[in-house]
Amino acid sequence: MPVYPLPHRPNLANIRKQAKTLLAAWQAGDDQAVTRVRQSHPRGERLERVRLADAQVVVAREYGFASWARLVQHLRLTPQAQALHAIDLLFRADSGEPSTVGQVLDHRVDLLWQAHLDGHPAVAVLLTGSPVTVDDVRAAIAREHGFADWAAVPDRDRPVDPHFEAAVDAIVSGEPDALRALLTTHPELVSARSPFGHHATLVHYVTANGVEWSRQWQSPRNAAEVMRILLHHGGDPDAMCDVYGGSTPLGLLVSSAHPANAGVQAALVEELCRGGANPNGLDEDGIPLWTAITFGYPPAVDALARCGARVDNLVFAAAVGDLPLVTGYLRDRGRITAQRIGIRGPVLAADHMIEYALIYSAGLGRRAVVELLLGSDPDLGVIEPRFHSTAAGAARYHRRHDILALLEHRPTGFS
Template sequence: AALGDHARVLELLGENVDERGGRRDWTPLLYICCSRHGCGDAQVVDARLRMVRDLLARGADVNARGREVGFGSEYVDGEAVESWSALAGAAGRVGSAALVRLLAEAGASVEHAPALLKQAVWSRDQRVLDAALAARPPWWQVIWALVACADLDLPAQARVLVPHAESPKSLEPGLVRAIREERDVSLIEILLGDDTPSPQRRAVEDAAYRAARRYRHALAAALLRTRGASDAVLSPVDRAIAGEHIEAPLRLRNSDHAMLSWAIAKGHLELVPHLLAIGLDPNVHDERGELPLHHAVRARAVDTIDRLLAAGAKADATSFDGATAYGELIDTSPAMFEQAVDAIVAGDVAALAALLDDEPELVHARSPRTHRCTLLHYTAANGTERQHSPPTAPAIAELLLARGADPNATCKLYGGGANTLGLMLTSAHPREAKVDGELVRVYVRHGAHIDEDEINTPIQYASPRAVEALVEAGSPITLLVAAALGRLDLVEHQLATTPIDHCFADNYTALHAAGGMGHRHVVEYLLARGADPTLEDTRWGGTAADKARHFGHDELAKLLDAT
């Protein structure tokens, strides 16, 4: 089946057309649709089509799934996925539009192909992308497909995908990636979409402008200025990275520090002295899991290597793949790592402790899967192949951190640069298990960095325990936070200096926060004092009533709708 040998398949095929076998333990249909052998060879592809028709006629399960031995993940950029379906393979491995259509017509589910559009883009065949879109995948697949267009510099595919974006916000990741990758302004113009004014579009274009100034993409910045962007949206950190002299102390994030790796990787070595001077850390991994020193050694940039070492770069620090900048591999047993993950997901503190006793370096090890997560990342229950939050999740995190886990380590999930705290705050599993607040406390107690606007995430995801824990950790109490906490006394205090409809990050207002959290008394108080219930946020495009409804507060939503 993998070789496309139709006659031999028919000869070997028994009564059970879905019998599993081979190294991957897949069905014949999966091998036919997911083998790379003969890609681009019309005769081989035609043979695969004939075999698929035969198997489907005999009752083969079009939605059978097969695990990928390469340990991929659909939450990581690239072709690899955690498990394959025939539909996913037809797009990403065989690259056949006819095969995609055949499987879709036979009932192949797009739910079993969560990276279908991204894989179609990676095929570089416009016909495959058209066939994948015809299968009507969910809207969020467009986001990662547009990122792939930026990575591969495919404006034709991007032009087809942009009209399928659910909102301007869906365009932002691909747009920023295209700017970072220094793509031609024609691709950037496509990714901007139309110029119909809206608060959400304005927010996306402002984010793109900040990226253009950071990454020194003059043409992109000029284009965005014609659409209304200006330097007024730049933060002090943006200005400093862009080359301006800033006197005030800078609050730097991992994404800011990663600019150092970007500059070296793109050959902008002249920027390195300035970036080090403003405080960028040479020991922070970029979104691909490498350090500035890795890039400098690869570029044989001796002067830059010297500068990095003088600034404190660690010569023995490893990439996510376990390699130092000078090529030495440092690794632990993948099998033992998987056992540790099993213990974390099961909530077995004693089993995890025993493994760490046997192999202390496990706490620094990374998964062999493409997301390259550490064990601590698994406590966030987000984006990995095993997502579960047991009641003992805080104790698991405490054990890992006490043994030396890095609370601020990043991984390759969601485009790269994700840390444990951020992953946990956007996951439903800790929230549903009611361990999110205690996990925040454990992470922070052991040194997790809290960004200035970190608290906006649990407010938008209606996670009251996490909001309370972040406030305990020192996050400032604004009108938005006061409303999210349900504290009328704090709301009244904040209203003395803050307008009632003040828009915070993503245009969230106090009324949005109170609605999402279900605080009826705060909603009634704000409405009585003139809060506007028609305002929409720029991230999801919803009113306060929409937030209340989404998080199950239907009676409160009716009150807001009626106002």
């Protein structure tokens, strides 16, 4: 079956016209149209009557998509996500052949190198700089799969399970029926791990963070349902994988842009916690809430609080927007003590806790808390330890324009 790249800046209306044109040609008995249907439709040899839906399937498969729905899904992505999805499709095109880590990586080097030579625009998401050499492609493929570099790939003979890869595909594409069928037929998949450097489980893949970049092209709108299926089949909500020094699904989720942008981050937090994930982290140190706060995701912060994450210091109280609790800390300054969140986390000095609370509440859009904290005469030049941002910087980065204006035009009585 021939596969062709999508045109530059593809348009769904034009591609619909291609399907209608194919249908009309088939109905007119055009030999080329008949051949295309036979080659590219799953039931091409048996079709006696072609409908528009059949012509759409043919067009989609000729562009490398399994179905018309997958093609439409791709066209509705952002340009960056389309590029990542295009790389994913490139890697999946012949995924049934290689059976070991080494074979898969070698094959993908060949695919990416040829795509670069062909001028495929999507390769820019993995390849930077000019000129690009084969060694650059090898390094990019190694990093893409969680290895430090090409020479650092261990155990190249380790098998790659096509059923695991198919389950990942169903997760990223948001196809719960396909995922459920795979888990029913192959129940061991739910506890299996990727053979690549991150060693993620299927539950980790739902977070769209820390795994292959080409598997991070979207968080589907039904991601919570996908997560629920995995947990129902025995997925471990607190499993660790080998990214960022060791991460749980919850830690990856609350720092992931894709579920946040898709509006599913809070629902996924709640699914994980209902499934047994500890909202306070494996070490009971508050790392999930701290991570959600520092990455500036209010829905994740609120969901963690609803799920029982401890709010036991001024910064956390400000971040969740708990005005009475913040007021209590300000009235009893003796309760404001230095904090270290996690064994590797920075120490938040007691004499700047009000400023840290202001910075994070500004980034999270907690205007009422910001107004309250400004009454304590904070030093607006203080920077927080995670991303080295001031309160104004956090508000600006997260586009909290009303809070930025409040900070930049603080009334004299607040200074």
